[in-house]
Amino acid sequence: MDLLEIITSVEGENGKHILKIILNDSVMFILRLILFLIVIYIGKKIIEFLLNKLDAVPQTKLNTGARDFTKSFVKLSLYVVLFLLGLLIFGFNEHSIFTMISAIGLGIGISLKDFLSNLAGGVIILFTKPFNVGEYIEVSGAFGKVCKIEVFSTHIDTLDSKRVIIPNNLMVNSLVVNYDTNEYRKIKLDISVSYECDHLKAIELLENISKTFPGLEHDRKTFINFMEYGASSVNILFIAWSKRDNYYRTRSLLIAHIIKVFNEANIEIPYDKLDVNIKEEPEKEEQN
Numbered sequence: 001m002d003l004l005e006i007i008t009s010v011e012g013e014n015g016k017h018i019l020k021i022i023l024n025d026s027v028m029f030i031l032r033l034i035l036f037l038i039v040i041y042i043g044k045k046i047i048e049f050l051l052n053k054l055d056a057v058p059q060t061k062l063n064t065g066a067r068d069f070t071k072s073f074v075k076l077s078l079y080v081v082l083f084l085l086g087l088l089i090f091g092f093n094e095h096s097i098f099t100m101i102s103a104i105g106l107g108i109g110i111s112l113k114d115f116l117s118n119l120a121g122g123v124i125i126l127f128t129k130p131f132n133v134g135e136y137i138e139v140s141g142a143f144g145k146v147c148k149i150e151v152f153s154t155h156i157d158t159l160d161s162k163r164v165i166i167p168n169n170l171m172v173n174s175l176v177v178n179y180d181t182n183e184y185r186k187i188k189l190d191i192s193v194s195y196e197c198d199h200l201k202a203i204e205l206l207e208n209i210s211k212t213f214p215g216l217e218h219d220r221k222t223f224i225n226f227m228e229y230g231a232s233s234v235n236i237l238f239i240a241w242s243k244r245d246n247y248y249r250t251r252s253l254l255i256a257h258i259i260k261v262f263n264e265a266n267i268e269i270p271y272d273k274l275d276v277n278i279k280e281e282p283e284k285e286e287q288n
Contacts, residue, residue: 036086043082050074072151073122114169118152121168125149135180140170184217185247187240187254192233194268199226199234202267206258210240213257215250217241233270 051071126149131137133146137156144158154171156164179185193202203224210222223239238258242250262269 039085040082043078043085047075047078047082050078076151114167115152117169118167121170121172122149122151122153124172125154125168130176131178131181135178137179138177140166140174142166180244183244184220184241185244187216187238187242187247187251189238189251189255189258190227191236191238191258192230192270193236193262194233194270197267201265202236202262205261205265205267206236206238209254209258209261210238213254215242215246215253217243 051074055071125131131146133149136143136145139156142156142158142164144156144162144164146154147157147163148155151168153165153167156166158164191202191206193199203226206224207222210216210224211218217240220241222241223237225237226234227237228235240254259269261267
């Protein structure tokens, strides 16, 4: 009896040939593997289709931040479902899968609490909307434009084109300053004038500027008053309104315009000066 006959004649406890059992199991494994690959391929196409549909949603119905968050969440959820479906195809029963999910959930709850808190933070941002994509915010020392809101993190582009990625848990537990929430913003300037100038004239010039300067909202109430005596100047607080979109340009041009008007009216804006006096020492008399 050769080796092949010996292998084919070996029987298990139930009387079935071992080789036949191995072949049947191998065929079943291959069929399950093929079915798994087909399901993965179809599932991936379905996920891509759904994500493309979300991209096609009009901006008026779903803002960019909500769309990015929804895409990220849907993609993660569908891949989890695809993974569980793959386990069923490979012969895992429902009870085993639920047991595994419970064990994984317990492990995640213990070791990945920050991960879950970031997920919860993303959900809070989605529904409370403290900021939207495209708005300028300041949080945890980072200032820039929100470019993406995902499930676990928020992406900010700084003014010098750096990408700052902040976990959503930090976003909801930190002080967030949103510079683009309101349609109008106040331009606040601390203006110093010298003690020797005509102070009432300075106030009159500033009031005229607040009523005529382009970019300021002339129908909104301004605040122009002396606030304190400084060490070398009298300090004026100037507050006027501007539209959010033109805030920084209007503020910059306004500062330059105030300096020009004050110079023409001989209103001095004091600044630190350093006077250097060179004292010549008398030459020493030559000794005889």
